[in-house]
Amino acid sequence: MAKVLDVINVHRIYESAAGYTHALRGVSLQVSRGEFLCVMGPSGSGKSTLMNILGGLDRPTSGTYKLEGLDVSELTDDELAELRASRLGFVFQSFNLLPRATVMRNVQLPLVYCDVPRSERVERAVKALHAVGLPPDYYDHRSNELSGGQMQRVAIARALVNDPALILADEPTGNLDSATSEMVMETFSKLRARGKTIVLITHDPEVCEWADRTVHIRDGKLLTDEEEHALHASERGNT
Amino acid sequence: MKVRDLAVETWSALDANRGRSALTVLGIVIGISAVIAMTALIGGINKALVGELGLSQAQLVYITVNTGKPLTYDDVDKMSQNLTDYDYMVATSMGSGEATTGTKKASANITGVKPAYFKAMATKFVQGRAFTDAEEGKGSLVVILDKNSVKTLFGDADAEVVGKTITLNNNEYSIVGVTESSGEMYAGADSVSLLMPFSTAATRVVGNQEVGTIMGFAHEGSNMESVVKKTKDYIAATYNIPESEREENMYVYSMQSMIDQVNATMGAFSLLMSAVAGVSLLVGGIGIMNMMLTNVTERIREIGLRKALGARRSDITRQFMLESVLLCVSGGLFGVLLGYLGALFLAVIAGGALMGESTRITPVVDLSTVLMATGICVFIGVLFGWYPARRAARLDPVESLHYQ
Numbered sequence A: 001m002a003k004v005l006d007v008i009n010v011h012r013i014y015e016s017a018a019g020y021t022h023a024l025r026g027v028s029l030q031v032s033r034g035e036f037l038c039v040m041g042p043s044g045s046g047k048s049t050l051m052n053i054l055g056g057l058d059r060p061t062s063g064t065y066k067l068e069g070l071d072v073s074e075l076t077d078d079e080l081a082e083l084r085a086s087r088l089g090f091v092f093q094s095f096n097l098l099p100r101a102t103v104m105r106n107v108q109l110p111l112v113y114c115d116v117p118r119s120e121r122v123e124r125a126v127k128a129l130h131a132v133g134l135p136p137d138y139y140d141h142r143s144n145e146l147s148g149g150q151m152q153r154v155a156i157a158r159a160l161v162n163d164p165a166l167i168l169a170d171e172p173t174g175n176l177d178s179a180t181s182e183m184v185m186e187t188f189s190k191l192r193a194r195g196k197t198i199v200l201i202t203h204d205p206e207v208c209e210w211a212d213r214t215v216h217i218r219d220g221k222l223l224t225d226e227e228e229h230a231l232h233a234s235e236r237g238n239t
Numbered sequence B: 001m002k003v004r005d006l007a008v009e010t011w012s013a014l015d016a017n018r019g020r021s022a023l024t025v026l027g028i029v030i031g032i033s034a035v036i037a038m039t040a041l042i043g044g045i046n047k048a049l050v051g052e053l054g055l056s057q058a059q060l061v062y063i064t065v066n067t068g069k070p071l072t073y074d075d076v077d078k079m080s081q082n083l084t085d086y087d088y089m090v091a092t093s094m095g096s097g098e099a100t101t102g103t104k105k106a107s108a109n110i111t112g113v114k115p116a117y118f119k120a121m122a123t124k125f126v127q128g129r130a131f132t133d134a135e136e137g138k139g140s141l142v143v144i145l146d147k148n149s150v151k152t153l154f155g156d157a158d159a160e161v162v163g164k165t166i167t168l169n170n171n172e173y174s175i176v177g178v179t180e181s182s183g184e185m186y187a188g189a190d191s192v193s194l195l196m197p198f199s200t201a202a203t204r205v206v207g208n209q210e211v212g213t214i215m216g217f218a219h220e221g222s223n224m225e226s227v228v229k230k231t232k233d234y235i236a237a238t239y240n241i242p243e244s245e246r247e248e249n250m251y252v253y254s255m256q257s258m259i260d261q262v263n264a265t266m267g268a269f270s271l272l273m274s275a276v277a278g279v280s281l282l283v284g285g286i287g288i289m290n291m292m293l294t295n296v297t298e299r300i301r302e303i304g305l306r307k308a309l310g311a312r313r314s315d316i317t318r319q320f321m322l323e324s325v326l327l328c329v330s331g332g333l334f335g336v337l338l339g340y341l342g343a344l345f346l347a348v349i350a351g352g353a354l355m356g357e358s359t360r361i362t363p364v365v366d367l368s369t370v371l372m373a374t375g376i377c378v379f380i381g382v383l384f385g386w387y388p389a390r391r392a393a394r395l396d397p398v399e400s401l402h403y404q
């Protein structure tokens, strides 16, 4: 199967007044088209750092990262912006919707930046909202009138609307209770069934059960297969 | 990002901050209204001046001489031969009387003029005609009125009066023409201005052949100051007026100096208004910048989100820049309106003080002034919006997304 993501030996070192933080220490990762991958790890392990690099919001200090064969580490700021506009969809922990804007306008926002003609926008937004299962009654509500679960589904619709090669979600259920989390995860799972490629970051093992595959990250490194096995064994031993 | 999308985004951002936006543009509103009030008023005054005088009258010089022996028409002839700066010199004979029609009565300022006067003054007739040489020769009982006088004597400025008669010092005069304006700047509201042939005025009204005020029309483009000086020197030399008596016995002044005087007053006024405008525009601009900086800080997460969704730096720059420009322009357009109302108000005050009771000043705001004001606002919006917009555009997307 064709690779959507090909990450080879990526390092990310933060420089700050406090000194250097080696947040990623040689991460290599491949994701195939249509795969739903879960990246799991404890707080501070480098999950968000990885997500930012995968999403073209940040650059690796070293290593290469290819999205659909395109070397992202070589791109200029404007090219990165265009990449985000056309090939990536983001879902955030805190939803990040425009509070006063309607659901429709929120979902259409990415289309403004990839020059989709106005005539197509409503149709595409409706399709995306339909895919996440938000009832049409809500389309004209302001986003701050919605519940957390509804907001996150609107955010997923927004990530979907530009038909991206990859949907990236950073702790999408982090602010939701378990029932709502389940509903949101069902939504992701439906997208997976329609052939979308998804990378989801979490520290919640239950969330990972929805994924095709889970990789673990610890101190900026992905666990090897042997380490994974050892981890599973110890988890089984504990229960 | 398309222009229309940019406009929609900008509009919704401004709409969300209506109260704050309105307060912030106050400085711009005041600045622009000062500019507009000033230009509208000056435009109005210039138009009133030109309307009252006619442009050609800038070349007009009034000459009155007080010697022991009054001047006669021969003196005027000699004067015009010696002073070559003038195209024409027209002798007038001034007098006054009481004019009555069937029902109305008014005191009249009577000026006797030679027919050349009308050509020199480029008089505009709304009815009838100028005097003929024959009428001058015979001393016919004919008069010419101005529109205001028609109104005073007949009740309606547009009344058909040619052929009607006026009684003046027991003589009946027939009206042969009506002019647009009398050319007199300080015409009183309750008196009328009448023109009649020089010879008629000399014999019937003034009672002698003496010349009153002489009107000289200098060549177009003459330096009026030097014309006035040469005239004064000639008169002083010809009639032996000593240096010390020049001031009181010789009165030579050009319409140009009158216009200059008004212009100087206007200049001082516009300097003051420009200073007010400049200061308020500067303060207004700084206010805009401050508000835009606050806007950027408040919307850091939104900016981060837009970047994550694919906005380029230039998209963010444009969005914030357009916001500040639109803010300034809307303030400016409001200022245009306010400035015009201010000018209307000032015109009432200044009209009476500067130009005499009878003159109405209508403030003039033309399209080019509005465009200029809009241009100034766009400039201020760009100037003071640039820094906040640049700050917004340079925000790091990752940090902005997690900004609390």
Ligand SMILES: Nc1ncnc2c1ncn2[C@@H]1O[C@H](COP(=O)(O)OP(=O)(O)OP(=O)(O)O)[C@@H](O)[C@H]1O
Pocket: A014, A015, A016, A021, A022, A023, A041, A042, A043, A044, A045, A046, A047, A048, A049, A050, A203
């Ligand atoms: N901008 C930054 N400057 C300096 N250090 C940073 C920066 N961002 C993250 N770090 C550090 O990098 C490491 C990895 O951070 P990261 O945010 O990727 O963790 P995470 O796995 O997402 O954690 P969490 O589950 O709490 O969100 C941490 O030690 C963090 O302190």
Ligand SMILES: [Mg+2]
Pocket: A047, A048, A049
């Ligand atoms: Mg994180």
